[in-house]
Amino acid sequence: MQFLADSHGCAGWSGEMAGRIRAFDWSLTELGPLDTWSKSLSSAVQLMLASPLPMVMLWGQSGYMIYNDAYSKFAGGRHPYLLGSAVELGWPEVAEFNRNVVDTCLAGGTLSYRNKVLVLLRDGVPEDVWLDLYYSPVADDDGRPAGVMAMVVETTERVISERRRQAAEDAYRADNERVRLALNAGALLGSFVWDIKTNVLSGDERFVRTFSYPPGQDLQNLSQEIAESRIHPDDRGWVQERVAMSVETGEPYNVEYRVRRPDGSYLWVLASGCCEFDEQGEAFRFPGVLIDIHERKTAEESLLKFTRNLEQRVADEVEARLAAEEQLRQSQKLEAIGGLTGGVAHDFNNLLQVIAGNLHLLARHEPDNANVQRRVSASIAAVERGAKLSSQLLAFARRQPLSPAVFTLRQIFDGLAELLLRALGETLQVHMTAPEDSWSVFVDRNQLENAILNLAINARDALQGEGRIDLCAENIVLDRRFCAGKGIAAGDYVRVSVADTGIGMPPQVLAQAFEPFFTTKADGQGTGLGLSMVFGFVKQSGGHIEIASDVGQGTRVQLYFPRTLRAAPSETPAPDVSQRGGHERILVVEDNEAVRVSVVELLREEGYQILTATNGDVAMQMLLEGLAVDLIFTDVVMPGLIKSSDLAAWAKVQEPPVAVLFTSGHTRDIISRNHQLSPDTHLLSKPYNPEALRKMVRTVLND
Template structure:
């Protein structure tokens, strides 16, 4: 079946799962060997792999699982075990549910669930999860249902948020009910009659006690002024206004106010009465009652506070959700650019390597021709600019290989200060403010120095070459509120900031500052990738970066890196490598023929014995045939079942171990974790020069 080869039907199959599906031994299942698969099965798998949505196909009666990269993330620790496994074995805790799904869809039916609650085992513990599930049959070559296509979207976070909202609403309704009961249970505090003409109050004992009249005071001759003196100063003007309104027009009177208690506190009361008018329309009598509403007012205040707190919680939840959604959109954008950039970078850097390799060879062959040397030099400079552009794109997309170590901020600046001053010029003053006892960070020092240099050069340009740039470091403990929506966790961080007093930016410009290819500089004076590269490096290092700016006042860029508690890395003295060759035998593993040819010529010219292999499969055959080699120089990304990481694993267990040097334009995390290289992993990035190649080989072989 020719269409299943690398050069035909599977060329569009990309991603980790595409490789795993091709490499899996399907002959152990009823599907049979990979190259015997039916056309319908291949088409369905190709559609599944191309989707960004978590998809899994359950093929045949057992429901053999074939899924895409997004579903592998959902599967968590069960990946890659689930691949090729019957669904009932892969998810035993919901075996009955999945058996019904397979039987229903193979019979031609469909199933759909919204926010379906299932209990799955995660981290060794049962956990209730919610999912939107959609199942539909997929046809085999004969048009009959041959499998089931499942769309799986986890909605656990949404459902938990909805439950919190419902709980808050229930609490709100309970609080309202408590307020209503408090209103109905108001207690009578006494009755009174105000003789308006004589300006005297008469009332019962409860009324007199409420206003703290003396015990010997006549209940028929109480002073209205003495009663008014007990009303809270804040409430008194409104009460007097309501009294005057009632005296003027007669009718009902209702006023809520606070009365001073003997212990100095205030109690809420409701005075309710009616102003009576005589035949001449003059107010002469004002009877009423006093009702205790303190509990009701306390309940209302509690409800108001609860409502405000609830509103704040809702606002915070909405803000957090918006921030999370924005973070997700940004992450998805970066992942999309990263995937595109990775593929482009690999092919682009291979092309640059071919161009650079042949230019170096031409320069050697025409060493006496000054015109050739001049033109080759110009072309190599253009290659270097292309390589730098590719590296900046990889940095923004968080795909650059990093070699982190542990340093504190003072160490970093001490190694960078002199270079900064030369780069910025004599008219720029650098004000460095570092803490007396700086915390350590675990970062790639070269990339951090490049980031600081980029920010400082931007600051210089914003100040038109004159002024003071402040570079400062701080030890900070960030709380959960600050970290919300930023993709980092609360804890200890080291802040590095670069502050200028230049032109500054408006809000619209600030929003786009970190986007690739966005620049405010004139044409030819910037690629728009400097800040993007810094952004990608900080995020890839597990940190956060933000920027504040005011037009006419300047800009501050702050980078936050997690504090490292590891022992600081000792700086090793740099020794100059000898570039002369030796008697060693080097196995060159490279699938790109033109890159392979130029590399072999470089090595042979340096005196090395060279063996070649077009891919990992051929290289492993050479090694297992007993051929002795001193170094494996291998491309990272190659076709075939045997990966470069497999060659490195083989080399490590030999006695003695065989040295390995990787090369690539984009590693795709094959030899790294989050593109962070381990200390014993050596990588020469494409494009490379003959001198760089010889220097790195000499280093890996233990020559320096």
């Protein structure tokens, strides 16, 4: 079969996309494995790959996409994910248009569009895109249409440039029309006659006023020196040359030049005339008129300036577009890494919970065994380090559950001042500024404080113990141009800056700063998750983060959070949860047996009555059969039809309502929106210790 594919031309394919097509698992699509492709399909792919124009083939009724290198550039951030996907899934915003294309060409028809405008998502924003599109059917080995060959050439820049040029030309023609109408209405600046035989110049009063002759000047004998002195020095030679040519050849005299006004400014005029000759063919008289063309010349200069700047503006727009696309690609790369790291968090935290629960139980059962207590303490410390690592991974992956609240950055800075002093040491200067009228934000305060502290510690390490760290909060308005490609909308923001004057970072290090596990510190001095955690938290909070650094000049990290107009809640005293244990009945819903066993033992030691269920389906059946409980303590992510959110919804409508406490190492947005918990949702994150379990259970039961 490999010989068959080679004979169809597969071996002759070249280019980046040829490699991607060979590596793709086509058995998951209707096309089947590559070595079973028909000769017509392989030949069409070879033809497409050899084309320098953007081309894409839509194969089968679903329109599975195969494209060349040029089309991959047009696809932007969607490449390489478009390869092998159905066209309606790859371009969902124009699904109906593409469905008509596939149906028409598979029926044997062809389609073509010139400067077709489509609304495509670019950088997450709908944008008008103009395209030249050509569609034709591709036959299978039996001669029946089996696919569509599409040629896609983007003409957006050309269309926009042409529209701007047309608008400028329209404005120019309008100005010319206004000049013509002005002339018809009598926009003359005067008339003159030059008697060549006697070398005498005469004119009317308007001519005299235009050239600023002295008052009382004889209109029949005007000084030619005065007239010449009023002409702009750069135009004087040109005027004299045109007059001499008209006298010598008899050609009509039409020349544009500038005349100085009394205030020193210049007026554009058109001098129009014709030399008259006597019967002997000698020039004897030169009459003419002056016409005001100042508005037209001003319009022409504006058009010339516009034309000269147009290319630069187009270049600037292209550069901005490329920068936005690069930011999008970087964001997509970090998003892919985040999805991978977040996916393992749930199982990892369950393992940590099993270890932590059994260690705490062992410590309780052997209170007098010093060796056991010492080894348990060391093991619990390791579990806590693992939990911190998992929390940082979830922060980078934007999967950590957040509890946002309304506050100002001035409040944050006031609360952090003493902590920063202890964490950074007295040898560093820490300068903190925030406006008195600082706008409010709606984010998780603990996570924001951790992010600022993390950045400040990075700055301390970069300063190597000496120097200054600046923490600044500002109210700022971001425009659309700044926000392009950053995943945020224009509007009001609060910017938090952490800057140092330390060693800085070279470009190659700066490019990887947000990637997880990347660090320039020595082994044991950093995990490489600090900036990754800050990046994930800011993005999950609907904000944006930027970092700038120069070797030897220092580093500045800027966090942007959208302004909120929500009212800040009134402060209420924290509930007293000092009471230990209780007699209430608790239903523990946990699919992991090891976790379930340890938590049941911990709760029973507190005096609670414990019932268990292995998943949501079993728990709901027990509750519907009349089981009365005071609290449902349930894992968030479990197998089965009934989710933990369904149990909570059932508990909420009971009379009286049944308290619910969730626990998880990764909520996957089952009980949250964008991993942000509502105020009435209680979550105990894994892994937890007995004290945290006791306090949270008591808090929820006391509500």
